Amino acid sequence: MRIPEWKKIAVIGSTGNLGRQTLDVLENLGLRDSVVLLSGGSNFTILREEARKFERAELHLFDSKAGEELERMLGRRVFKGLKDLELLLEDLKPDLVFVEISGLKSLKVVLKSLEISKRVALASKESLVVGGKFVLEKYKRMRDTELIPVDSEHSAIFQLLLGEKKENLDEIVLTASGGALRDWDLTRMKDARIDDVLKHPVWKMGKKITVDSATMVNKVMEIVEARYLFEIPFERIRALLHREGLIHSMVKFTDGIWKIHFGFPNMKKPIAFSITYPYRLRTDEKFIDPLKLLNISLEEIDRNRYPIFDLFDRMLNLPSSSFIVFNVADEIAVREFLNGRIPFSAISVIISNTVLRFDHFEPRDLKDVHEIDGVGRRMAEEEVEKWV
Numbered sequence: 109m110r111i112p113e114w115k116k117i118a119v120i121g122s123t124g125n126l127g128r129q130t131l132d133v134l135e136n137l138g139l140r141d142s143v144v145l146l147s148g149g150s151n152f153t154i155l156r157e158e159a160r161k162f163e164r165a166e167l168h169l170f171d172s173k174a175g176e177e178l179e180r181m182l183g184r185r186v187f188k189g190l191k192d193l194e195l196l197l198e199d200l201k202p203d204l205v206f207v208e209i210s211g212l213k214s215l216k217v218v219l220k221s222l223e224i225s226k227r228v229a230l231a232s233k234e235s236l237v238v239g240g241k242f243v244l245e246k247y248k249r250m251r252d253t254e255l256i257p258v259d260s261e262h263s264a265i266f267q268l269l270l271g272e273k274k275e276n277l278d279e280i281v282l283t284a285s286g287g288a289l290r291d292w293d294l295t296r297m298k299d300a301r302i303d304d305v306l307k308h309p310v311w312k313m314g315k316k317i318t319v320d321s322a323t324m325v326n327k328v329m330e331i332v333e334a335r336y337l338f339e340i341p342f343e344r345i346r347a348l349l350h351r352e353g354l355i356h357s358m359v360k361f362t363d364g365i366w367k368i369h370f371g372f373p374n375m376k377k378p379i380a381f382s383i384t385y386p387y388r389l390r391t392d393e394k395f396i397d398p399l400k401l402l403n404i405s406l407e408e409i410d411r412n413r414y415p416i417f418d419l420f421d422r423m424l425n426l427p428s429s430s431f432i433v434f435n436v437a438d439e440i441a442v443r444e445f446l447n448g449r450i451p452f453s454a455i456s457v458i459i460s461n462t463v464l465r466f467d468h469f470e471p472r473d474l475k476d477v478h479e480i481d482g483v484g485r486r487m488a489e490e491e492v493e494k495w496v
């Protein structure tokens with residue numbers, strides 16, 4: 109098996125669910141000694157474990173207190189905060205950077221990574237939701253840097269488009285599992301408990317994204333992600349409910365031909381692809397029987413169950429500050445749901461009310477992005493208070 113020669117690899121978000129799977133894949137590919145940077149949020153226990161295994165790596169935590177704690181435990185330097193991370197990236201110049209963190213901070217990390225590396229493996233959809241046009245601008249300027257999606261649907265689309273001219277692309281269909289409550293009675297769904305929402309039928313992921321799957325906020329974000337990654341207008345991106353999780357997305361070309369990405373749902377596949385591209389892994393695992401295609405279902409998304417799509421339709425007529433407010437309102441609503449302060453059904457309402465209250469405009473720079481995030485955050489917190 110051939111893979112590109114990676115000398116220095118950074119994993120930003122290594123303590124999260126996806127980050128830990130990424131480290132597994134890197135280890136299996138024999139790349140343990142190429143990992144030069146591990147970065148987490150505040151979980152110093154996990155980062156300490158990882159540091160033991162990936163001995164060559166510099167350590168970073170976004171949370172300063174947690175960073176100091178780990179520094180005391182290990183008796184060595186731990187870098188802290190966003191500024192430190194940007195400096196570290198400049199200093200180490202890893203050739204492959206995984207960006208697997210959530211929230212607004214991912215935008216700056218992606219921009220910096222595009223500047224200094226050969227390849228950015230991108231899982232942080234938020235960076236494209238809050239700053240897609242800035243990421244696209246930078247990506248186009250950095251001609252030698254590749255941007256490879258890690259999100260399963262987008263990795264699928266990226267693979268389906270290999271060898272195709274941009275003008276051949278006519279339509280993208282993103283598949284959606286529907287999350288943990290997809291078959292619940294609508295009246296019961298309003299008061300679903302945290303445990304219920306965290307039982308995802310297909311993927312095992314972090315808490316935030318699992319809640320975002322149940323509301324389909326995740327799918328709305330993925331539509332925006334696809335819009336920027338593949339530069340296709342919103343009218344030509346559609347989401348469909350697909351229960352089996354075997355089709356990871358579909359692409360239609362101008363001659364009416366569809367290509368479908370079909371395989372077992374396993375996040376390690378898109379992670380591995382982002383490392384091995386343009387080569388593929390060799391695996392001796394059991395292959396999926398193509399006869400499974402006989403029992404595959406695709407359904408229109410029910411807007412009574414997923415009202416966030418009604419908001420999304422309205423956002424398409426608003427300047428792109430609406431996506432920034434959408435992102436931060438969701439962050440706060442999900443946090444408060446997981447804190448047990450608001451019911452499940454409040455999440456979509458809080459996001460909608462916050463987005464529709466905001467006086468929208470087109471952000472000119474990152475300063476604008478931060479300002480919109482700040483005002484949106486305060487508004488979302490006010491909307492939460494109406495429920496508690």
Ligand code: MG
Nearest residue numbers: 259260261330
């Ligand atoms: Mg996805």
